[in-house]
Structure formats: structure tokens, C-alpha cells
Amino acid sequence: MPDFTRKSATLETAAPSPDDIAVSLDRVGHWFDGPSGRTQALSDVNIQIKTGEFFTLLGPSGCGKTTLLNIVGGFIEAKAGDVAIFGKPVSGPGPDRGVIFQSYALFRWLSVLKNVEFALHHRKLPKAERAEVALQYLNLVGLQDFRHHYPYQLSGGMKQRVAIARALAADPKILLMDEPFAALDSQMREVLQEELIEIWQRTRKTVFFITHNVDEAIFLSTRICVMSANPGRTKALLSNDLPQPRADYRVRTTAAFQENKEGILALIRDELHPNRMRGALP
Amino acid sequence: MRARLKQIIAALEIRPALVGTLSTLLLLIIWSIWASKTETMHSSFVGPLELLRRLYLLATQGYGGTSLWVHIAASLFRTGAGFIAGAIVGICVGMAMGYSSIISSALAPLFSFIRPIPPIAYIPLVILWFGIGEFSKIVLIFLASFLYVALNTAAGVRAVPQDLIRVARTLGTSNFRLFYAVILPEALPYVMLGLKVALALSWAVVVAAELVAAQAGLGYLIMDAGTFFRIPDLGSELSAHRPDPCRHNEQELRRQPPASC
Ligand SMILES: Nc1ncnc2c1ncn2[C@@H]1O[C@H](COP(=O)(O)OP(=O)(O)OP(=O)(O)O)[C@@H](O)[C@H]1O
Ligand SMILES: [Mg+2]
Numbered sequence: 001m002p003d004f005t006r007k008s009a010t011l012e013t014a015a016p017s018p019d020d021i022a023v024s025l026d027r028v029g030h031w032f033d034g035p036s037g038r039t040q041a042l043s044d045v046n047i048q049i050k051t052g053e054f055f056t057l058l059g060p061s062g063c064g065k066t067t068l069l070n071i072v073g074g075f076i077e078a079k080a081g082d083v084a085i086f087g088k089p090v091s092g093p094g095p096d097r098g099v100i101f102q103s104y105a106l107f108r109w110l111s112v113l114k115n116v117e118f119a120l121h122h123r124k125l126p127k128a129e130r131a132e133v134a135l136q137y138l139n140l141v142g143l144q145d146f147r148h149h150y151p152y153q154l155s156g157g158m159k160q161r162v163a164i165a166r167a168l169a170a171d172p173k174i175l176l177m178d179e180p181f182a183a184l185d186s187q188m189r190e191v192l193q194e195e196l197i198e199i200w201q202r203t204r205k206t207v208f209f210i211t212h213n214v215d216e217a218i219f220l221s222t223r224i225c226v227m228s229a230n231p232g233r234t235k236a237l238l239s240n241d242l243p244q245p246r247a248d249y250r251v252r253t254t255a256a257f258q259e260n261k262e263g264i265l266a267l268i269r270d271e272l273h274p275n276r277m278r279g280a281l282p
Numbered sequence: 283m284r285a286r287l288k289q290i291i292a293a294l295e296i297r298p299a300l301v302g303t304l305s306t307l308l309l310l311i312i313w314s315i316w317a318s319k320t321e322t323m324h325s326s327f328v329g330p331l332e333l334l335r336r337l338y339l340l341a342t343q344g345y346g347g348t349s350l351w352v353h354i355a356a357s358l359f360r361t362g363a364g365f366i367a368g369a370i371v372g373i374c375v376g377m378a379m380g381y382s383s384i385i386s387s388a389l390a391p392l393f394s395f396i397r398p399i400p401p402i403a404y405i406p407l408v409i410l411w412f413g414i415g416e417f418s419k420i421v422l423i424f425l426a427s428f429l430y431v432a433l434n435t436a437a438g439v440r441a442v443p444q445d446l447i448r449v450a451r452t453l454g455t456s457n458f459r460l461f462y463a464v465i466l467p468e469a470l471p472y473v474m475l476g477l478k479v480a481l482a483l484s485w486a487v488v489v490a491a492e493l494v495a496a497q498a499g500l501g502y503l504i505m506d507a508g509t510f511f512r513i514p515d516l517g518s519e520l521s522a523h524r525p526d527p528c529r530h531n532e533q534e535l536r537r538q539p540p541a542s543c
Pocket of ligand 2: 178
């Protein structure tokens with residue numbers, strides 16, 4: 001049994017050196033103009049994600065998490081501030097950043113194997129090798145026996161495994177995950193969290209993970225950014241000192257885990273009911 | 283008694299083919315009886331057996347000196363050519379419309395203007411512009427099928443989830459590949475629906491166009507037979523009543539007074 005009693009969830013102080021910074025967000029702001037006026041989605045977000053880190057964005061619904069992921073992915077352009085990937089300003093999506101969405105976004109007309117092979121297309125692999133490499137990635141998520149199935153024949157957890165295998169097959173440096181397990185039941189979610197952390201430890205990708213689930217954030221991340229809403233801004237950057245390896249469900253019941261959870265819950269509690277008043281009922 | 287009836291109903295419910303056959307047979311029997319009762323007064327209303335005999339004659343001896351297959355081929359060719367052209371252009375325009383809201387907005391007024399016009403209404407205009415030859419009919423089928431395919435394809439492309447396109451982009455997919463390997467297959471159910479409606483419409487329109495102006499084709503055959511009262515007697519010869527002297531071969535056919543006269 002590893003020792004889980006170390007102090008954790010300390011406020012971040014030391015700045016990382018600029019060479020090994022995978023994602024750099026500098027005074028990033030974004031807003032949407034609609035018929036009912038302007039929505040300030042993000043304001044003055046400053047985040048530096050180190051290479052190889054498992055970075056989690058934790059925040060309530062509507063605080064701009066997805067907007068931030070879309071900016072890092074290059075799907076939308078930030079209206080203010082600078083966004084850089086390995087020092088280079090972002091200009092559109094690219095194979096250096098793989099994405100995994102809550103909706104799986106599988107190609108439903110392709111078999112599981114062909115879905116993964118799709119990601120190998122841009123790697124200029126010879127056709128004969130493609131199936132074999134794709135199968136290795138399916139192996140990683142334990143779906144080699146389902147390679148000839150189609151997405152509609154899979155459960156939600158299996159679909160998300162295929163999406164993970166497909167994203168990894170493109171060999172990105174950074175994985176962007178937007179609440180990937182939110183649609184799964186809690187048991188399947190925990191299993192996939194354990195699988196993901198194992199994959200992360202084996203591949204050492206930089207992960208930018210979004211969730212509103214405190215347990216998920218604590219179990220997975222090396223660092224957690226707690227966001228506040230209206231407008232979305234970073235409230236606190238915490239480093240998570242839960243010891244590695246963590247791919248063990250017992251971590252969830254340790255004292256250190258509970259301590260971390262308490263700290264984060266205290267941070268976000270006032271977010272959830274900011275203007276709550278106890279008035280008399282009519 | 284009640285239980286027996288329930289049993290029969292339950293047995294029939296799981297045998298759709300048997301029920302279909304029985305209902306068709308019943309329909310044919312009613313038709314035959316009805317036709318045999320009215321035969322003396324209305325020779326244009328014939329029974330199923332007689333119709334089958336006539337159809338056999340039509341298939342083996344042809345119509346107006348031309349084989350039935352020539353007529354069918356003429357109609358099929360026009361429909362096929364117009365439909366395929368309409369489908370290809372329709373899919374391309376529909377993809378562009380679905381992908382770019384500017385193209386869609388630019389074409390929207392034109393399309394909403396021509397959408398309610400029944401394709402048959404173009405017949406006079408098309409004949410004026412392109413004559414009564416083969417080309418005018420192909421243009422007509424093209425017009426009829428193009429719109430449905432384009433609008434359905436556009437709707438299908440618009441319905442492609444944004445996440446799917448975003449994922450494909452992060453997998454290093456080129457623009458061209460994005461179109462044919464992601465957007466088109468995802469939109470395919472919509473496209474197929476458009477093609478299905480367009481094909482049915484094309485077939486209806488080709489017959490209508492041939493009714494107006496053609497020297498061959500199924501529409502022509504129907505019109506000609508109708509005009510010269512050949513409904514019950516397609517196999518017989520009516521040269522005496524024809525105003526058209528350039529009909530040939532008709533002497534070779536059986537000489538027999540038309541039943542309708
Ligand atoms: N395309 C858009 N047009 C207008 N407003 C938008 C758009 N996308 C997001 N917003 C607004 O920006 C804010 C942040 O949205 P975002 O989707 O980033 O939140 P989120 O943190 O991902 O929420 P959730 O946890 O529910 O997914 C919200 O107030 C939302 O209404
Ligand atoms: Mg979101």
C-alpha cells in the first residue's frame with residue numbers, strides 16, 4: 001500500500017521554465033455577441049501547462065471551460081490575449097492536439113478498426129501497416145476483439161475507448177478532453193478514469209482535461225485549475241500531490257484524497273450559490 | 283368459436299406474405315367478375331387475364347411497329363441521363379450550401395421561388411428553348427431532380443455534428459478528404475432520401491413530357507394508345523383511323539376490327 005498521507009492541494013507558487021510549456025494562455029479573454037447582448041465567457045485567463053502534465057480545468061457549468069478548450073484546439077480564436085502551443089501561436093486545429101468529446105464523435109459508417117485507421121491517414125503509413133498499427137492502439141484500450149463492430153453496437157464506455165484510441169493513433173503531443181466521461185454511469189466512469197491514467201503514464205502525453213466532477217479532477221490530475229463563472233476566470237491553481245501511480249481505486253478512499261476534496265469544495269462552494277438569500281416564503 | 287378466430291388472427295399476423303397473396307388474389311377475382319359483367323358495354327374495361335394477354339402481345343409484337351423495349355429504353359435513357367446529371371450537380375450544390383451559410387443565403391431566394399413550381403409546368407418553356415428533341419426532356423428531368431437532391435443534401439450537411447468535423451480536423455484531415463470521407467458519409471441518409479424522391483419524380487415527369495412531345499417512350503405509348511382508342515386492344519391494328527400516314531408495319535399485324543368501334 002503506498003503512503004497517501006502527504007500534504008497536498010497546496011497553492012501554486014513556482015513558475016515553470018518556458019521551454020517545456022505545452023500550452024500557454026496569456027491574458028486570454030473571449031466573448032460572444034448575441035441578439036440579447038454580449039456574453040463575457042472568459043476574462044483574463046492565465047495558464048501554463050507543462051509538457052507531460054495532466055492538467056484539469058474544474059468549474060461549474062457555463063464558466064467557459066468548453067470555450068477555453070475550443071480556443072486551445074484552434075476551433076475558435078480568442079478575442080483577447082495570446083495562445084501558444086509549444087511556443088507557437090495557435091492558428092487553427094492540428095494533429096498535434098487530439099480531442100475527445102463527451103459525444104464520442106465516432107464515424108458511425110466505419111468499423112471500430114477503420115475509425116482508428118482514419119487517424120493514421122495523415123501519418124503517411126503504408127496501407128498494409130495501417131491495420132496493424134490501429135490494432136495496437138485498440139489493444140491499448142482493450143477493444144481488439146471488437147475491431148469489426150460498428151459504433152452502434154458498442155456501449156458508451158466502449159465508444160469512448162474507441163475515441164481515445166483514435167485520438168492517440170494520430171500521435172498528438174496534447175490530448176484535449178472535454179468532459180469525456182460525463183455521459184457514463186459512475187462505475188464505468190471510474191473504470192475509464194483508471195484506464196486513462198494508465199494510458200497517460202505509459203504514453204506521457206500532455207493532457208488538458210475538463211470536468212465539473214471534483215473526484216475526477218483529484219483522481220486524475222497533477223494540477224487543477226478551479227474556475228469561477230460570470231465571467232469565466234481562473235480562481236485558483238492547485239497542484240495535486242496525490243502520489244503516483246494512482247491507477248488503483250483504493251486511492252479514492254484515502255485521507256489525502258478526502259483532504260484534497262475538502263479544500264476544493266471549500267473553494268467552489270460559494271461559487272455554486274453566490275447570491276443565495278434565505279428569505280421568508282410567500 | 284371466439285378462441286378459434288383469435289388463433290387464426292394470430293397465425294395471420296406472423297405471415298405477412300400469405301396475407302398479401304390472399305388479398306391480391308381476392309382483388310383479382312373481384313376484378314375478373316366485374317369485368318366479365320361489364321364486358322359487353324365497356325370494352326375498355328377488361329379483366330386481368332385479358333390484360334395479361336394484351337401485355338404479352340405488346341411485349342412480343344411491339345406497338346406501332348416499334349418494339350416495347352425500344353419505348354421502355356427511350357424513357358429509361360431520358361430519366362437516367364437527367365436524373366444522374368441532376369443528382370451530381372445537386373449533391374455538389376447542396377454540399378456547398380450546407381457548408382457555407384453565405385452560399386446558402388445567396389441561393390435561398392431563387393430556390394424558394396422555383397420550389398413550388400411543379401416540374402411539369404416547365405414543359406412549354408423547355409420545348410420553346412430546347413425544341414422537342416431528346417435534350418429538352420433531359421433538361422426537364424434535370425430540373426425536376428436537381429432541386430430535391432440539392433436541398434436534401436444541404437440539410438444533411440447542416441446536420442453533421444460540429445464535434446465530428448472538429449475531431450476530423452485534429453486527425454490531420456485535408457479539406458477535400460473532410461468532404462468526401464466525413465461530411466458526405468455522415469449526410470448520406472439525407473442525400474439518399476433526396477435521390478429517392480427525385481427518382482420517383484423524374485419518372486413521373488418523363489412520362490408527362492412524352493405525353494406532350496415524343497416519338498417514342500412509355501408516355502408516348504400511353505398518349506398514342508389513348509388518342510386512338512387502343513386501351514383494350516393494344517395488339518390490334520388501327521391504321522384506318524390514323525391520321526398519320528407515315529406509320530408502317532401495321533399491315534403485318536392482325537387485321538381485325540377494333541372492339542371499341
Ligand atoms: N456559440 C456561442 N454563442 C453564444 N454564447 C456562447 C456560445 N458558446 C458558449 N457561449 C456562452 O459562453 C459561456 C461559457 O460557455 P461554455 O460552453 O464554455 O461553458 P462550459 O464551462 O463548457 O459549461 P458546461 O460545463 O455546461 O459544458 C456560457 O455563458 C455560454 O452561454
Ligand atoms: Mg462544456
